[in-house]
Amino acid sequence: MNDAPADPFGQISGNGASTSFDLLHEKARRWIWQQGWTELRDIQERSIPILLEGQRDLIIAAGTASGKTEAAFLPIVSRLATDERKPGAGFEAIYISPLRALINDQFGRMETLCEEVETPVWKWHGDVASSVKERARKRPQGILLTTPESLEAILVRRGNEAKRLFAALSYMVIDEMHAFMDADRGRQLQSLLNRIEIAAGHPVVRVGLSATLADMRTSAAFLRPLNPDGVEILESQMGSQPLKLQVRGYIQPRLKQRDANSDKCEVTESTADIEIATHLFDTLRGHRSLIFAGSRRNVELYTARLCGLCETSGVPEEFFAHHGSLSREHREEAERRLKEDNRPGSIIATTTLELGIDVGHIDAVSQIGPGHTVSGMRQRLGRSGRRAGQSSVMRVYTTEIAIDERIHLIDAMRPRTVQTIAMLNLMLRRWNEPPQIGCLHLSTLIQQILALIAQHGGLTVKQGWNRLIESRVFPEIDQALYIDVLRRMKHPEVQLIEQAPDGTLLPGEEGERVINDRGFYAVFMTPDEFKVITDRGRNLGTLPIDSPVMPEQLIIFAGRRWRVIELDNQRREILVTRAYGGVPPKFGGEGLPPADEVVAEMRRVYESIAIPRFLDRIALECLTEARETFDHLGLRHAGLHQHEDELLLFPWVGNRAQLALVLALASHGVTANSEGIAVTVQAKDGSKLIAALKTLAERPAPDAEVLARLVPDMKRAKYDAYLGDELLARCYASEHIDAARVPIIAADLISRLPTGVTTIFET
DNA sequence: GACCTGCTGCGGATTG
Numbered sequence A: 001m002n003d004a005p006a007d008p009f010g011q012i013s014g015n016g017a018s019t020s021f022d023l024l025h026e027k028a029r030r031w032i033w034q035q036g037w038t039e040l041r042d043i044q045e046r047s048i049p050i051l052l053e054g055q056r057d058l059i060i061a062a063g064t065a066s067g068k069t070e071a072a073f074l075p076i077v078s079r080l081a082t083d084e085r086k087p088g089a090g091f092e093a094i095y096i097s098p099l100r101a102l103i104n105d106q107f108g109r110m111e112t113l114c115e116e117v118e119t120p121v122w123k124w125h126g127d128v129a130s131s132v133k134e135r136a137r138k139r140p141q142g143i144l145l146t147t148p149e150s151l152e153a154i155l156v157r158r159g160n161e162a163k164r165l166f167a168a169l170s171y172m173v174i175d176e177m178h179a180f181m182d183a184d185r186g187r188q189l190q191s192l193l194n195r196i197e198i199a200a201g202h203p204v205v206r207v208g209l210s211a212t213l214a215d216m217r218t219s220a221a222f223l224r225p226l227n228p229d230g231v232e233i234l235e236s237q238m239g240s241q242p243l244k245l246q247v248r249g250y251i252q253p254r255l256k257q258r259d260a261n262s263d264k265c266e267v268t269e270s271t272a273d274i275e276i277a278t279h280l281f282d283t284l285r286g287h288r289s290l291i292f293a294g295s296r297r298n299v300e301l302y303t304a305r306l307c308g309l310c311e312t313s314g315v316p317e318e319f320f321a322h323h324g325s326l327s328r329e330h331r332e333e334a335e336r337r338l339k340e341d342n343r344p345g346s347i348i349a350t351t352t353l354e355l356g357i358d359v360g361h362i363d364a365v366s367q368i369g370p371g372h373t374v375s376g377m378r379q380r381l382g383r384s385g386r387r388a389g390q391s392s393v394m395r396v397y398t399t400e401i402a403i404d405e406r407i408h409l410i411d412a413m414r415p416r417t418v419q420t421i422a423m424l425n426l427m428l429r430r431w432n433e434p435p436q437i438g439c440l441h442l443s444t445l446i447q448q449i450l451a452l453i454a455q456h457g458g459l460t461v462k463q464g465w466n467r468l469i470e471s472r473v474f475p476e477i478d479q480a481l482y483i484d485v486l487r488r489m490k491h492p493e494v495q496l497i498e499q500a501p502d503g504t505l506l507p508g509e510e511g512e513r514v515i516n517d518r519g520f521y522a523v524f525m526t527p528d529e530f531k532v533i534t535d536r537g538r539n540l541g542t543l544p545i546d547s548p549v550m551p552e553q554l555i556i557f558a559g560r561r562w563r564v565i566e567l568d569n570q571r572r573e574i575l576v577t578r579a580y581g582g583v584p585p586k587f588g589g590e591g592l593p594p595a596d597e598v599v600a601e602m603r604r605v606y607e608s609i610a611i612p613r614f615l616d617r618i619a620l621e622c623l624t625e626a627r628e629t630f631d632h633l634g635l636r637h638a639g640l641h642q643h644e645d646e647l648l649l650f651p652w653v654g655n656r657a658q659l660a661l662v663l664a665l666a667s668h669g670v671t672a673n674s675e676g677i678a679v680t681v682q683a684k685d686g687s688k689l690i691a692a693l694k695t696l697a698e699r700p701a702p703d704a705e706v707l708a709r710l711v712p713d714m715k716r717a718k719y720d721a722y723l724g725d726e727l728l729a730r731c732y733a734s735e736h737i738d739a740a741r742v743p744i745i746a747a748d749l750i751s752r753l754p755t756g757v758t759t760i761f762e763t
Numbered sequence B: 001g002a003c004c005t006g007c008t009g010c011g012g013a014t015t016g
Helices: A026-034 A042-053 A068-082 A100-116 A130-138 A148-157 A159-166 A184-200 A216-223 A271-284 A296-312 A328-340 A374-381 A415-428 A442-456 A461-470 A479-490 A509-516 A596-607 A617-632 A655-667 A683-698 A704-708 A724-736 A739-751 A757-761
Strands: A058-061 A093-096 A121-124 A143-146 A171-174 A205-210 A232-235 A243-252 A288-292 A319-322 A345-349 A364-368 A392-401 A497-499 A505-507 A529-534 A539-544 A554-557 A560-568 A573-578 A640-643 A646-649 A672-675 A678-682
Touching: A026 A068, A026 A100, A042 A058, A042 A068, A042 A232, A058 A068, A058 A216, A068 A093, A068 A100, A068 A143, A068 A171, A068 A205, A093 A100, A093 A148, A100 A121, A100 A143, A121 A130, A148 A159, A148 A184, A148 A442, A159 A184, A159 A442, A171 A184, A184 A442, A184 A461, A205 A216, A216 A232, A243 A271, A243 A415, A243 A617, A271 A288, A271 A296, A271 A364, A271 A392, A296 A319, A296 A345, A319 A328, A328 A345, A364 A374, A374 A392, A374 A415, A392 A415, A392 A617, A415 A596, A415 A617, A442 A461, A442 A479, A442 A497, A442 A505, A442 A509, A442 A724, A461 A479, A479 A497, A479 A724, A505 A509, A529 A560, A596 A617, A646 A683, A655 A672, A655 A678, A655 A683, A655 A704, A655 A724, A655 A739, A678 A683, A683 A739, A704 A724, A704 A739
Parallel strands: A058 A205, A058 A232, A093 A143, A093 A171, A121 A143, A171 A205, A243 A392, A288 A345, A288 A364, A319 A345, A364 A392, A529 A573
Antiparallel strands: A497 A505, A529 A539, A554 A560, A560 A573, A640 A646, A646 A678, A672 A678
């Protein structure tokens, strides 16, 4: 791989099979030779003719180290070098990345190639000096590496220059495309691509790069909404490195209650954490690895432990923390430490290092807990074993609580272990979470209407319709809803827009303020944190409010179970009281379950007798216990189980359907709580529950908007506050509540009532 | 659910 061919301009591969190489510009071929490459990668071979032709959109779906960027940019710079170009006539290609750090990495890799072909390359994001942007703006040419937010800023602040900047544009490359899809940011990006093409005055070839796309049809529709069938798809045939996978189980002994009369404090450190840290230290010290710890708190905890172990062992520190609350300097220092010197070292991170920020070669990846998505898991796995002939190594650490007479049934079902197995099964089957369909994204629609008004100094209703709805950036929105949103924005209480006598939409008083806020260019919101206060006035800490919290609901906080008394939206406070007796489920009851497919796979794991090969001894024991509990509770046939003063329902559905069920029960006066795979109801409400389920099963599906109104604070996205109750409920319902399935779920639960239960509760 | 992502232009002080 590192042997340079004798003749730099001859055939690149020994057998002379590469025809794509010959198609490239002479200077691009020289660059390849200088890199010491002896052959082009599969996807590069295939992308070159397509992109050189410059007519078709393209998705390159290939593993993390498969050379996707070069697959896009070798033909692009070749084409630019061949074409006749007027200096300063406008940028010729744009590379769009979700992260500034990725732009900085790519800039370094791209510079030598672009120098060779005499094409300027510009970085443009929030950290780039305004003098550099000024120069790029005065003489736009070559390749622009930027973020959606920076593009938004360019269009909003320099709308009248857009034509000049983009008139010569031939290509738009979107890196890590999966990171945009299914998110507000993705809608904004789609709209930006459209607005840039309109400014350019001609269609521009779109190229999407990703390693974890769920489904090529939806991905093509994301890239080119008006012509998905015209998008060429390249999926890598290679790149499946040998895989070494292990799930390691750990048992957490129950901590003894602190004795109020004793002055001896119990050790509060968890043994499972210590064992995991010790194993990480023993296996990773001296290697180069990434450890995904799941939360910022865990990152800190494990970094401290691992550094402590380095100290007591008298070895140099080689473990570094990396998460969103740490300063950029701190994070970059950790990245540099690993990248620059190829010494041993590990970074403990949240999702901050999931995307391809360059930290050099990685031997192994560790993950603590199952994580939240299968595609995230795959993305993390892809960060190791990137060298030819090496395996990808991944260890997943799962913790379950020791079984004793006080264990909660949900814990006894070993949900973490089973979820991990289910997610790995799905990953091995090459499944990824599909983007959710039907979401209205009204907050982003509002932002884009304002952005278009700002860019053009005003907008007609028809122009807005053409650019946002007819363009299929917001295909879920019909004419009536579009008009409703505009009316709302114009409402005297809102004043985001006003209308000139000729009908042109202009910014209203509030609209001016919103557009001129420097945060306007980003469509996503940094979530508000709620203070959690007990009825005795104790401040427990803060809780990020991105899940619905209702009075009467149970939440787990600071290791205890609490009942919500009251929610104060003004003061951003949640008032709680200690919940009724019984031990809280330590790991199971963390709210809504994962996606439908993951829950369905979990059920199959419980029901099956198959033993995955990737389990260590304790993980295997946990799986055995999980299946024993499952059978002991009769869950193979029953969907309900009573345990002391609690009823546990098992609908076996994912988050949106389970939230619909919980809210539908609430609408019938039954307080239900999502505790992972189970829904819990107080036993005293048993007869009410059965009656409610029967009604729900018989009647047509409840209206999702009506259910949404039971959620006290439906605001999730940045400009939701402007929507008003009605639009907000529609929007929330479209994104979070799968009401259509409620009758089927209720009927299924009724049909799975354990024998005897109906008679007990039916009186 | 946990976590993550982004950002202009101008006024004023400081420095060479």
